[in-house]
Amino acid sequence: MKVDYLIIGSGLTGAVIARLLADAGREVMVVDRRNHVGGNVHDHAHISGIRIHTYGPHYFRTSSERIWDFVNRFDTFYKYEAALLSDIDSELVQWPIAGSYIRRTIGVDWKPEFTGNPRNLEEAALSLMPRRIYEKFVKEYNEKQWGVSANQLNADLCTRFDIRYDDEPRLKPLAKYQGIPSSGYANLMLNMLDKIPVLVNFDYLKNKNLISAKKAIIFTGPIDEFFDYDLGKLKYRGQKREHIYLPDSAGFQQPTGQVNNPTHAGGPHIRTLEWKHMMPVEIALKISGTVLTKEIPFTPDDSGDYEYPFPDATNTKLYDRYRTRADSLEKVYICGRLGEYRYYDMDQAIARAALLSGNLLACADLLQ
Numbered sequence: 375m376k377v378d379y380l381i382i383g384s385g386l387t388g389a390v391i392a393r394l395l396a397d398a399g400r401e402v403m404v405v406d407r408r409n410h411v412g413g414n415v416h417d418h419a420h421i422s423g424i425r426i427h428t429y430g431p432h433y434f435r436t437s438s439e440r441i442w443d444f445v446n447r448f449d450t451f452y453k454y455e456a457a458l459l460s461d462i463d464s465e466l467v468q469w470p471i472a473g474s475y476i477r478r479t480i481g482v483d484w485k486p487e488f489t490g491n492p493r494n495l496e497e498a499a500l501s502l503m504p505r506r507i508y509e510k511f512v513k514e515y516n517e518k519q520w521g522v523s524a525n526q527l528n529a530d531l532c533t534r535f536d537i538r539y540d541d542e543p544r545l546k547p548l549a550k551y552q553g554i555p556s557s558g559y560a561n562l563m564l565n566m567l568d569k570i571p572v573l574v575n576f577d578y579l580k581n582k583n584l585i586s587a588k589k590a591i592i593f594t595g596p597i598d599e600f601f602d603y604d605l606g607k608l609k610y611r612g613q614k615r616e617h618i619y620l621p622d623s624a625g626f627q628q629p630t631g632q633v634n635n636p637t638h639a640g641g642p643h644i645r646t647l648e649w650k651h652m653m654p655v656e657i658a659l660k661i662s663g664t665v666l667t668k669e670i671p672f673t674p675d676d677s678g679d680y681e682y683p684f685p686d687a688t689n690t691k692l693y694d695r696y697r698t699r700a701d702s703l704e705k706v707y708i709c710g711r712l713g714e715y716r717y718y719d720m721d722q723a724i725a726r727a728a729l730l731s732g733n734l735l736a737c738a739d740l741l742q
């Protein structure tokens with residue numbers, strides 16, 4: 375079979391490109407090796423009626439009017455602004471760290487232990503906060519998350535959080551629009567792909583001979599797998615998810631949807647999710663029972679379990695070598711979180727996909 379544009383992967387990157395090309399009147403087809411569309415933002419309903427984000431909690435947020443308008447074409451959103459807690463010495467306290475917590479436990483008279491250009495996460499964190507705070511909130515959390523000691527991790531991981539000297543509890547207070555699709559992410563993705571031919575349970579790399587493209591192939595799977603790992607395997611971290619259903623639980627088990635468990639002593643999981651919190655409150659209150667999910671980081675071998683690209687120089691260099699090869703291919707575009715070996719928030723993934731589809735359309739016009 376031959377189509378104009380063949381899109382491998384029905385996650386946000388593939389689906390947005392498919393939608394925008396189809397809207398422009400182009401012939402597209404999407405294939406995905408999973409048994410559902412939507413990639414990692416997929417969600418499903420538990421028997422209790424509680425909606426679970428299959429591959430980990432997804433909080434949608436953006437400050438872009440255009441991205442917000444775009445996603446609202448496919449569903450309405452209810453407001454949800456994530457606010458997280460961390461279990462510290464058996465007390466649930468705010469994450470990101472509140473200035474008042476530092477003042478209460480350390481005082482006001484402290485100076486950063488590290489100054490200068492940090493070479494790793496530990497040095498970067500010690501330039502921002504007292505050692506005792508770093509050890510309680512950051513060090514072991516990251517050691518569990520990445521499976522190596524904090525002084526082996528890139529300093530720029532520290533840019534993913536801040537200290538809230540004003541005690542602002544929301545995870546992303548600056549994002550203008552925040553929410554969760556009213557009928558769920560799975561439905562939003564189905565709507566995005568409406569009237570576009572989609573084949574699920576189809577692994578493109580194992581079936582290349584069955585399908586090809588006249589104009590372009592857009593591959594949103596792992597870049598190293600595309601090249602059959604011939605330069606070596608990129609390292610990822612994934613999370614095993616242990617679900618606990620408490621059918622008789624009245625109300626909620628924890629005060630927020632996400633409670634972090636940042637110490638080794640607290641067990642191997644890094645966080646516990648209570649999904650009911652992420653539903654509209656009027657629906658959540660009508661559901662009896664609750665579902666808790668513990669997330670335990672591990673290093674996956676199976677590319678279907680890849681979640682977070684590993685933040686170190688060795689893997690960045692290996693990716694760069696694959697990227698050079700990818701960029702030299704004709705009519706093949708390798709993109710998305712797995713194709714670019716980068717963590718992208720959903721709005722960033724949408725923006726990049728829109729950019730690529732714009733380039734594809736402009737390119738096709740030029741060559742006509």
Ligand SMILES: Cc1cc2nc3c(=O)[nH]c(=O)nc-3n(C[C@H](O)[C@H](O)[C@H](O)COP(=O)(O)OP(=O)(O)OC[C@H]3O[C@@H](n4cnc5c(N)ncnc54)[C@H](O)[C@@H]3O)c2cc1C
Nearest residue numbers: 383385386387407413414430432433578595710711719720
């Ligand atoms: C644990 C976790 C939590 C997150 N939470 C948030 C959040 O709260 N807020 C936020 O904004 N972002 C969040 N994200 C980021 C979000 O998941 C990504 O932005 C989004 O998934 C990127 O979409 P994608 O299409 O690039 O990749 P994916 O969604 O991974 O899609 C790639 C698709 O390609 C398919 N595929 C791969 N190889 C093949 C092949 N050979 N043949 C056929 N199909 C193939 C896969 O099956 C998959 O469906 C989170 C990410 C993770 C890992």
